[in-house]
Amino acid sequence: MKKVTLFVFICLLVLLPCILHAEEYSLADLWQIALERSETIKIAEEELYISKVGKQKAAATLLPTLSAFGDHTRYSEEKNRTGFTLQPKYTNQWGLRLDQSFSLSGREMTGYRISRDRIVKSDFDLSAVKGEYLLSIASAYYDALKSKKTLE
Numbered sequence: 460m461k462k463v464t465l466f467v468f469i470c471l472l473v474l475l476p477c478i479l480h481a482e483e484y485s486l487a488d489l490w491q492i493a494l495e496r497s498e499t500i501k502i503a504e505e506e507l508y509i510s511k512v513g514k515q516k517a518a519a520t521l522l523p524t525l526s527a528f529g530d531h532t533r534y535s536e537e538k539n540r541t542g543f544t545l546q547p548k549y550t551n552q553w554g555l556r557l558d559q560s561f562s563l564s565g566r567e568m569t570g571y572r573i574s575r576d577r578i579v580k581s582d583f584d585l586s587a588v589k590g591e592y593l594l595s596i597a598s599a600y601y602d603a604l605k606s607k608k609t610l611e
Contacts, residue, residue, distance in 0.1 A: 486600050493596050494589065503588040507581040510574070517574040520567045529553040 484492075494500060530552040538546040561567060 486597060489596055489600060490593050493592060497592055499588055500585070500592060503581075503585040507578070507585050510577045510581040514571070514574040514578055517567075517571040521571060523557050523559040526556045526558070527554070528556070 531549065533549040534546055536546075537548045
């Protein structure tokens with residue numbers, strides 16, 4: 460029994476300074492840590508990123524489509540009749556095609572405007588989430604300071 464008590468006493472003696480040492484944080488430090496590690500803020504930032512990608516997709520529908528094509532055909536023999544070439548040994552065809560489609564209702568432009576508005580909304584949502592989160596941290600920080608002052 461004495462050995463167990465002695466062992467516990469030695470462990471407490473060694474570990475007690477580590478347990479009693481606590482790092483103090485200022486409110487600005489807590490805000491910085493919260494902004495870096497908060498899951499809700501990261502989710503709001505991802506929603507803003509998704510809105511920006513949505514705007515790029517909406518802008519892609521406004522751009523024309525350019526396509527190129529080519530064809531090379533080689534025949535086994537050249538066919539001539541009375542000095543005119545009916546079938547050459549080979550033929551080459553190539554070209555470019557530019558397509559642009561718009562609906563009569565202006566669906567593409569409406570989609571682009573909506574995607575721009577979504578970016579603004581997501582940015583406001585991110586600011587609101589950050590403000591709400593930082594306010595709750597400040598409230599908890601000052602509650603802890605009040606409790607500490609009350610204990611003293």
